[in-house]
Amino acid sequence: MSESSNKTSPSRRQFLTGAAAAGVGAVAAGAAQANGDPLITQVQEWASATGEGVDATPYGLPIEFEQDVVRRNVEWLTADTISSINFTPIHALDGTITPQGCAFERHHSGAIELRKEDYRLMINGLVDTPLVFSYEDLERFPRENRVYFCECAANTGMEWAGAQLNGAQFTHGMIHNMEYSGISLRTLLEEAGLDAAGDLADKWVYVEGADASSNGRSIPMAKALDDVLVAFKANGEALRKEHGYPVRLVVPGWEGNMWIKWLRRIEVTDQAVESREETSKYTDNLANGIARKWTWEMDAKSVVTAPSPQAPIKHGKGPLVITGLAWSGRGAISGVDVSIDGGKTWKEARLAAPGQGKALTRFYLDHVWDGSEMLLQSRARDTTGYVQPTKDQLREVRGLNSIYHNNCIQTWWVKATGEAENVEVS
Numbered sequence: 001m002s003e004s005s006n007k008t009s010p011s012r013r014q015f016l017t018g019a020a021a022a023g024v025g026a027v028a029a030g031a032a033q034a035n036g037d038p039l040i041t042q043v044q045e046w047a048s049a050t051g052e053g054v055d056a057t058p059y060g061l062p063i064e065f066e067q068d069v070v071r072r073n074v075e076w077l078t079a080d081t082i083s084s085i086n087f088t089p090i091h092a093l094d095g096t097i098t099p100q101g102c103a104f105e106r107h108h109s110g111a112i113e114l115r116k117e118d119y120r121l122m123i124n125g126l127v128d129t130p131l132v133f134s135y136e137d138l139e140r141f142p143r144e145n146r147v148y149f150c151e152c153a154a155n156t157g158m159e160w161a162g163a164q165l166n167g168a169q170f171t172h173g174m175i176h177n178m179e180y181s182g183i184s185l186r187t188l189l190e191e192a193g194l195d196a197a198g199d200l201a202d203k204w205v206y207v208e209g210a211d212a213s214s215n216g217r218s219i220p221m222a223k224a225l226d227d228v229l230v231a232f233k234a235n236g237e238a239l240r241k242e243h244g245y246p247v248r249l250v251v252p253g254w255e256g257n258m259w260i261k262w263l264r265r266i267e268v269t270d271q272a273v274e275s276r277e278e279t280s281k282y283t284d285n286l287a288n289g290i291a292r293k294w295t296w297e298m299d300a301k302s303v304v305t306a307p308s309p310q311a312p313i314k315h316g317k318g319p320l321v322i323t324g325l326a327w328s329g330r331g332a333i334s335g336v337d338v339s340i341d342g343g344k345t346w347k348e349a350r351l352a353a354p355g356q357g358k359a360l361t362r363f364y365l366d367h368v369w370d371g372s373e374m375l376l377q378s379r380a381r382d383t384t385g386y387v388q389p390t391k392d393q394l395r396e397v398r399g400l401n402s403i404y405h406n407n408c409i410q411t412w413w414v415k416a417t418g419e420a421e422n423v424e425v426s
Contacts, residue, residue, distance in 0.1 A: 062101070068092070071102050072169060077158075082110040083213075085152065087173030090303075090325060091310040096177050096353070096360040097147070100240045103176035106152055106256060108213035111242045114262055119246050121230070125267035126203065128193025135246055138232065141183045141191075146229060146252070147359045149327045151175040151298050153255035153282055156410075157403040159391075163411075163422040167310040171410060171422060172303040175327070177360035180250050182231030185224050189268070197268050200225070206273045207249055210264035217258045218272035219251065223296075227252045227358075230263065253329030253358040254296040255404070257282055287399025298329035300388050301407035302336055302363070302380035313369065313418030320369040322349075326361045328382035333361040335381045340367070342375030342411060342425045343390070349378070357383075374414040375425055392426040 062069065073086040088104040105111070116135040124130040152174035158164040165171050189205070197203050205224045208216040219228070229250040232239060239245040244261025251258045257277060272278065283291040304324040307313045313320060326333045332355050337346035349363040363378070380388040391408040411425040 066092075069102060071104060074165065074170060083108050085154075085174060087169045088176050089169050089310075090173050090175070091168040091305050091308050093305075094323070094362070096325070096356075096362050097235060098176035098178055100178070100234055100237070100243060103178065103243065104152070104174050105242045106174070107211075107242070108215050109211050112211045112262060113241060114210060114246060116246045121247065121263060122265045123188060123192045123268075124265070125206075125269055126194075126197040127189070127268050128196050131188075131192050133188070135232070138183060138230065138247065141187055143181055143183055144229065145179055145181050146227075146250075147177065147179045147356065148250060148252045149175055149177040149358065149360045150250075150256045150259055151301075151327070151329075153257060153295075153298075153404040156301075156406040156408075159408075159410075159422075159424075160395075160402055160406055161400055163424045166422045168303055168305050168308040168410075169310055172301075172325075174256070175325075175360075177327075178234045179236065180229055180231040181233035181236070182229040182247075182250065185228040185230055185249075185266070186226075188230060188266070189224065192268075194268070197221075197270075202270065204269045204272050206265075206267040206269050206275075207258075207260045207263065208265050209244075209260045210262040214264075215257065215260060215277055216273060216275040217260065217277055218269070218275065219258060221268075223251070223254070251296075253298060253331075255282065255298060258296065282404060284398065284404050285401045286397075287401070295405055298327070299405065299407045300326070300328035300330065300333065300380045300382040300386050302326035302333075302378040302388060303410045304338070304376050304378050304412060307376065307414055307418070307420050308412050309420045309422060312420055313414065316418070317369055317371040320367045322365040322367050322376070324349075324363055324378050326351075326363055326378070326380040327359065328380065328384075328386070329358060330386060331383045332357040333380055334383045336361075336363040337379045337381075338363075338365045339377040339379070340374040343377055343379075343409070346379065371416055373416055374412075375423070376412040376414050376420070377409050377425070379409055390426060391424065395426075 069089050069092040071086040078084040085106045086104055089102055119135045121133045155174035156171055200221045203221040204218050206218050208214040231250045232247050247263050249260040249263050283293050284295055285291050306323050322338055326336045336349045338349050339346045349365040352362040389408055394408045411423050412420045413423040414420045
């Protein structure tokens, strides 16, 4: 059970205006009151002249003061950047929607350029009528808008053996959360007709992309007919090239390698194809040497994004907003607990927008920091009753040799200086 997150004392207002502003802080505050803050009392450059006109940036760009909020990669992780990955700066974002421009990329043979005019999507196999759609054809079908997270199966994979990468971006940044616009895959399959497939209970769809790798994956028919989307917009605009422009597959709650980009073919089959990406890759090695297959669903997981190694505490003692992200491929997040002592005690965090299934959920915990060290953790629960495990609990089942589906509790050691470091508390 979690302890309730009671209001702390002194209050935030008392701290900022009262006795808590001691020492150097009190001197600085006194000087500002006596002499006046020039940023308040004096006319500044930006208020002395006109700014840029409305056409200065026809497509708006991030402001130069936030240039560090970018995707980053780990150069030694892969042999080259063509078949590689980079990471979302989750430590620097708030809310839950990830801008396309800083959402992580994963490519198997590089991001390709494919014009709408050259795009074709084929549906074949065990269907009544094989069909080929152009981009314009797809635009004529009824469409849906849904917010979902996409997480690479290898997210946090480097942390299996111990604390490795120092930053939430690098440990948990193979994830993004967008609003997708598109057509339900069910609609397109029904357009082709499924009578020829017979009993759908044991049928599959095999999906592949138009890039050189094709990255083919098999999806059970039950999932294909449930919530899978054929998407051509993200966050209201066209997909970016690196996210599969002009059309990608969205497979809610399931590992990101199944979200096929540059989608070109959907084949209805009577069995899984057993492609490279679902045999030698994206299977999980267990402690006994046996590899488990078909581990598509992403289990409940969370991470504190601030404070964290890339987002240290800079303001010193006093009111502190602890925040992070939680998600589950099984459904909605029902609660998040936060610990400042390495899991000995827990307080329940506030969910900014609870109840969003298969989407990121932002959580907050208001805390008054006394300047002492913290072992900061978060623990997610979802609506199925699943609780995010410790690393030891995960290792008992999976051993030490796995890469994929690491959803264990993450620990940040927050030092008295406000800096933070990735450590393992199993």
